[in-house]
Amino acid sequence: MFELHRARPVAAVMAATAAAAATALLGAPTAEAVPQPVVGGTTTTTTAYPFMMQITDSSGNQFCGGTLVAAKKVVTAAHCMAGETASRIRVVGGRTYLNGTDGTVSKVSKIWVDPDYTDATNGDDVAVLTLSTSMPYTPASYVSSSQTGVYAAGTTARILGWGTTSENGSSSNQLRTATVPVVSDTSCRSAYGSDYVASDMVCAGYTSGGVDTCQGDSGGPLLVGGVLAGITSWGEGCAEAGYPGVYTRLATFSDLVTAQVQS
Numbered sequence: 001m002f003e004l005h006r007a008r009p010v011a012a013v014m015a016a017t018a019a020a021a022a023t024a025l026l027g028a029p030t031a032e033a034v035p036q037p038v039v040g041g042t043t044t045t046t047t048a049y050p051f052m053m054q055i056t057d058s059s060g061n062q063f064c065g066g067t068l069v070a071a072k073k074v075v076t077a078a079h080c081m082a083g084e085t086a087s088r089i090r091v092v093g094g095r096t097y098l099n100g101t102d103g104t105v106s107k108v109s110k111i112w113v114d115p116d117y118t119d120a121t122n123g124d125d126v127a128v129l130t131l132s133t134s135m136p137y138t139p140a141s142y143v144s145s146s147q148t149g150v151y152a153a154g155t156t157a158r159i160l161g162w163g164t165t166s167e168n169g170s171s172s173n174q175l176r177t178a179t180v181p182v183v184s185d186t187s188c189r190s191a192y193g194s195d196y197v198a199s200d201m202v203c204a205g206y207t208s209g210g211v212d213t214c215q216g217d218s219g220g221p222l223l224v225g226g227v228l229a230g231i232t233s234w235g236e237g238c239a240e241a242g243y244p245g246v247y248t249r250l251a252t253f254s255d256l257v258t259a260q261v262q263s
């Protein structure tokens with residue numbers, strides 16, 4: 001849904017080009033050569049990740065991801081809910097393929113959006129949906145407010161979604177996944193300047209790019225050790241060298257989410 005467009009300084013473009021060239025020489029994954037999932041990963045299933053939800057319009061068209069955290073509660077991004085009303089959306093669980101008809105479809109009885117949310121680049125990009133129908137799938141656990149160790153630079157994180165498999169590509173019919181390293185606040189700040197709000201966000205991706213979430217993956221999980229630690233939020237393009245993906249730092253919002261999960 002949301003894509004950050006900005007003019008990049010020439011130096012950054014040159015650095016990106018140099019990094020891409022270095023990556024090609026090293027034979028690391030390149031988004032251009034092999035447009036893949038989530039950009040640069042592998043196909044998977046909702047059997048492997050039963051908490052992975054599609055968020056769709058009332059006709060079943062997927063536009064964001066979400067994570068089941070209780071039988072009737074789904075964590076997603078606030079920006080996914082911009083302009084939406086509960087009656088216009090559905091949550092679909094147990095459906096690996098966008099064109100599938102299997103799984104469980106639920107209506108939404110309530111949309112809670114962090115009251116401080118204005119725009120993904122200002123932070124607070126978290127929402128909790130309450131479902132009308134319980135999902136018969138095992139929910140994910142999510143980080144507590146004190147579990148900030150998951151954001152240590154270099155930590156391996158898993159991303160999931162049906163989003164586009166290259167920056168201007170099309171969505172993946174099958175759920176995809178990849179792993180990316182958590183990026184330090186310092187590096188992320190150098191990439192994004194004041195749009196990076198360290199208290200509310202965490203970045204993940206390779207310096208050389210090539211693996212990332214992309215449009216349509218928003219709202220979906222960033223998992224560390226199988227625990228929900230982030231929410232796909234925004235980025236400059238997708239999988240570009242020097243521009244990691246930006247995720248909601250869920251530990252910051254954990255208590256707010258728990259209040260909604262228990263409501």
Ligand code: ARG
Pocket residue numbers: 001002003163212213214215216217218219232233234235236237238239244245246
């Ligand atoms: N905002 C996008 C969405 O709504 C997700 C973008 C993630 N971008 C990135 N480079 N990681 O689907």
